[in-house]
Amino acid sequence: MTLPDLPTLWTELHGLIRHTLATNDLAQGGLLIAALSAAAMYARTLPGMLWSRLKHHMTLTLDVQGDDAAFPWLAAWLAAQPVGRKLSHLGVVTRFNEQMGGQNLTLGTDRDGDEINVRLVPLSGQVLLRYRGHWLLARPERQRRGQGEQHLGYSHSLTFRMLASSRGIVPTLLQEAYTFTAGRADGKVEIYVPQYEGWRLVERRPARALSSLIYDTDLVSGLHTDLQAFFADHDWYAGMGIPYRRGYLLHGPPGNGKSSLVAALAGAFGLNVCVLNLATPDLNDDRLTSLLANLPRRALLLLEDIDAVFLGREPRAPTVKLSFNGLLNALDGVAAGEGRVTFMTTNDLAGLDPALIRPGRADRHLPVANATQAQLAGMLRRFWPGWSVEDAGQLAAQIPDGVLSMAQVQEFLLERRADEPAVRRDWQSLRPRATGCPTWINLRAG
Numbered sequence: 132m133t134l135p136d137l138p139t140l141w142t143e144l145h146g147l148i149r150h151t152l153a154t155n156d157l158a159q160g161g162l163l164i165a166a167l168s169a170a171a172m173y174a175r176t177l178p179g180m181l182w183s184r185l186k187h188h189m190t191l192t193l194d195v196q197g198d199d200a201a202f203p204w205l206a207a208w209l210a211a212q213p214v215g216r217k218l219s220h221l222g223v224v225t226r227f228n229e230q231m232g233g234q235n236l237t238l239g240t241d242r243d244g245d246e247i248n249v250r251l252v253p254l255s256g257q258v259l260l261r262y263r264g265h266w267l268l269a270r271p272e273r274q275r276r277g278q279g280e281q282h283l284g285y286s287h288s289l290t291f292r293m294l295a296s297s298r299g300i301v302p303t304l305l306q307e308a309y310t311f312t313a314g315r316a317d318g319k320v321e322i323y324v325p326q327y328e329g330w331r332l333v334e335r336r337p338a339r340a341l342s343s344l345i346y347d348t349d350l351v352s353g354l355h356t357d358l359q360a361f362f363a364d365h366d367w368y369a370g371m372g373i374p375y376r377r378g379y380l381l382h383g384p385p386g387n388g389k390s391s392l393v394a395a396l397a398g399a400f401g402l403n404v405c406v407l408n409l410a411t412p413d414l415n416d417d418r419l420t421s422l423l424a425n426l427p428r429r430a431l432l433l434l435e436d437i438d439a440v441f442l443g444r445e446p447r448a449p450t451v452k453l454s455f456n457g458l459l460n461a462l463d464g465v466a467a468g469e470g471r472v473t474f475m476t477t478n479d480l481a482g483l484d485p486a487l488i489r490p491g492r493a494d495r496h497l498p499v500a501n502a503t504q505a506q507l508a509g510m511l512r513r514f515w516p517g518w519s520v521e522d523a524g525q526l527a528a529q530i531p532d533g534v535l536s537m538a539q540v541q542e543f544l545l546e547r548r549a550d551e552p553a554v555r556r557d558w559q560s561l562r563p564r565a566t567g568c569p570t571w572i573n574l575r576a577g
């Protein structure tokens with residue numbers, strides 16, 4: 132038997148279908164229902180399709196995650212808009228920074244007469260506002276992090292959807308939000324801490340005057356001059372092919388102003404500070420590399436207590452995920468950023484591996500020791516500016532050099548700030564803390 136060719140087969144099939152449809156009512160009905168269902172389905176999806184086409188061509192969406200530097204600018208800008216106050220899902224925060232925006236409430240004053248403030252900040256919801264002739268739908272959102280029982284706090288995001296076909300509106304909005312917060316940031320130092328692979332703003336504090344830190348060496352002026360030269364030397368570094376980075380190691384007993392000095396220097400140069408403690412949980416080689424690659428612009432990096440994680444090259448605890456080589460690579464890596472200034476602090480210089488603090492990583496090693504008598508006198512006169520140099524000097528001379536931390540003296544004076552006679556009366560009772568100063572014990576024993 133020979134098989135029919137394709138055109139013949141199609142003609143026969145076509146004829147059969149036509150015949151069936153013409154003579155069979157059931158087939159006619161079935162076809163009609165199928166056609167109608169297809170049309171209904173299409174009609175149902177039509178509005179959705181049209182809407183998504185319209186959205187695609189007529190709207191712009193701007194998404195900002197909470198850990199991005201632009202988030203606080205936009206959040207503060209939104210909170211300051213009249214409609215921003217209409218967001219009805221609010222959070223109460225008592226620890227806030229100015230950039231958070233939101234409505235401030237003063238509840239009263241505490242024992243010291245300082246105001247107790249809380250702030251209401253929008254957490255979620257959506258508002259429609261008019262911005263430069265465009266409609267803008269703003270939606271703050273808060274998502275719970277962690278699964279099931281595991282609760283790792285919340286992450287925040289902000290979405291702006293706008294009816295605009297041109298992208299020109301986005302840079303304008305960003306610029307406005309930035310200027311809005313930067314204008315208010317004048318004279319403040321922003322403190323960032325790690326969050327995932329990036330940095331989270333935790334505080335904006337007034338810049339501390341360098342002159343409020345009391346040393347009897349040229350530590351402050353020396354550092355200021357060195358940094359000034361570094362910031363002016365970009366082309367020189369480039370010409371020499373030397374990585375444009377500067378590192379400082381501040382070492383000495385706790386409480387003598389290492390961290391305060393870094394914050395004050397940041398303020399003096401209009402910079403911010405990113406504080407990283409190497410003992411941060413879950414810090415591994417990859418995360419450290421990302422953190423250094425993602426440093427916010429114009430920020431000093433402060434690596435606090437670098438002795439806390441490694442003794443020499445060995446991890447101090449089995450839980451440490453960072454490797455010593457990973458740390459060195461992150462500090463040196465190309466991703467670690469040009470123009471970076473790093474301050475490392477430690478209370479235990481002897482416990483550090485020389486590789487970590489060699490020039491290139493820590494170009495200058497600066498001791499920040501316990502208080503000398505000159506510093507003690509300086510501190511006394513800062514609290515009691517009316518005291519003569521001789522008066523303060525006499526009191527200071529009762530305590531040997533290098534036995535008290537400046538933090539301890541500050542605490543002592545703070546407790547007696549309304550009771551000047553108590554300072555003279557109790558001065559002799561000032562003793563170093565048990566763990567603090569072996570020197571004192573030696574001196575007394577001698």
Ligand SMILES: Nc1ncnc2c1ncn2[C@@H]1O[C@H](COP(=O)(O)OP(=O)(O)OP(=O)(O)O)[C@@H](O)[C@H]1O
Pocket residue numbers: 343344345346384385386387388389390391392476478537538539541
């Ligand atoms: N040289 C100083 N002049 C004025 N105040 C000081 C000085 N040193 C420390 N203080 C005060 O002591 C407090 C603690 O200082 P800071 O935290 O900067 O010390 P630190 O050396 O970084 O301590 P740690 O090693 O524990 O981190 C601050 O409130 C600061 O005002």
